Amino acid sequence: MTTAKKVAFLGLGVMGYPMAGHLVKHGYDVCVYNRTTAKAEQWVKEYNGQLGLTPAAAAEGADIVFACVGNDDDIRQVTVGADGAFSSMKAGAVFVDHTTASAAVARELAVAAEQHELAFIDAPVSGGQAGAENGVLTVMCGGQPEIFEQVSPAIDSFARSVKLMGPAGSGQLTKMVNQICIAGVVQGLSEGLNFARQAGLDPEAVVEVISKGAAQSWQMENRYQTMAAGEYEHGFAVDWMRKDLAICLEEARNNGISLPLTALVDQFYADVQNMGGGRWDTSSLLARLEALNFSDK
Numbered sequence: 001m002t003t004a005k006k007v008a009f010l011g012l013g014v015m016g017y018p019m020a021g022h023l024v025k026h027g028y029d030v031c032v033y034n035r036t037t038a039k040a041e042q043w044v045k046e047y048n049g050q051l052g053l054t055p056a057a058a059a060e061g062a063d064i065v066f067a068c069v070g071n072d073d074d075i076r077q078v079t080v081g082a083d084g085a086f087s088s089m090k091a092g093a094v095f096v097d098h099t100t101a102s103a104a105v106a107r108e109l110a111v112a113a114e115q116h117e118l119a120f121i122d123a124p125v126s127g128g129q130a131g132a133e134n135g136v137l138t139v140m141c142g143g144q145p146e147i148f149e150q151v152s153p154a155i156d157s158f159a160r161s162v163k164l165m166g167p168a169g170s171g172q173l174t175k176m177v178n179q180i181c182i183a184g185v186v187q188g189l190s191e192g193l194n195f196a197r198q199a200g201l202d203p204e205a206v207v208e209v210i211s212k213g214a215a216q217s218w219q220m221e222n223r224y225q226t227m228a229a230g231e232y233e234h235g236f237a238v239d240w241m242r243k244d245l246a247i248c249l250e251e252a253r254n255n256g257i258s259l260p261l262t263a264l265v266d267q268f269y270a271d272v273q274n275m276g277g278g279r280w281d282t283s284s285l286l287a288r289l290e291a292l293n294f295s296d297k
């Protein structure tokens, strides 16, 4: 890029911090806001960007405002809440939301953006912390095609795949499909590894063999070693997964869709939370099964 575009990034968490950094590396002039200011100050020092003390202050004058916060209420707060970005963004600017939130809030904020002469793209991501740090996220978007064309080059700064899935809310619906698919796979993998060990097999040797066949999955390839070692202090937190599954189950309830396996695995994750594993990686479903083995003996 030769001419730096002015952008803002709201929410410098595990995901947002490196994503905002990639924008600087790709030549964007970035102003950041974080609720806990110390983290924003650290980011500014590391990347030589600018600091806004409120979402409105950070978003002023930006062509694109990105956000990656926690849930529906958080994204409402930084857009239409007190000192929210929508109050200061210039006409014609675009708000891109990378938070995993409901399709309903995406549609609601798309309407609110229009009332402020702005545009809105819901753009949840997949790829985890490593994907954000290495700039190789998958980004699934909802919104108008001409607006998507305006913002996708900037999203490319931290993504390997960016796709428009349909109108407002479609990015969030696609992310729901992603989480529904993951829930069942992780429970299956946990049952398989637990069964292997209880049957006297070496789980690692089992995976070495079956990962060459039809049982292979991203979870198997990337998680079996830490699962076999009982290490869960990394990755995508169970608390976040339950937030995402609640969104999926609510959407399914509203649309009359049956998600029996997702509902069951959500309850298993509640057990993991009760074991103190709210911040553990989602692969900790195995720890729950192992606790059941133990109590049977």
Ligand SMILES: NC(=O)c1ccc[n+]([C@@H]2O[C@H](COP(=O)([O-])OP(=O)(O)OC[C@H]3O[C@@H](n4cnc5c(N)ncnc54)[C@H](OP(=O)(O)O)[C@@H]3O)[C@@H](O)[C@H]2O)c1
Binding pocket: 011, 012, 013, 014, 015, 016, 034, 035, 036, 039, 068, 069, 070, 071, 073, 074, 075, 077, 078, 098, 099, 100, 101, 125, 126, 127, 128, 129, 235, 236, 237, 240
């Ligand atoms: N971590 C992953 O592997 C992953 C993968 C895919 C998608 N996601 C999704 O990406 C989003 C962010 O995840 P994360 O892992 O980056 O979370 P995180 O580390 O907890 O960061 C959340 C960020 O949002 C800010 N925030 C939360 N509530 C806010 C509010 N009401 N007002 C202003 N700022 C607020 C936090 O500010 P403070 O610093 O002040 O707390 C922090 O900067 C979530 O929706 C998550 O589901 C995460």
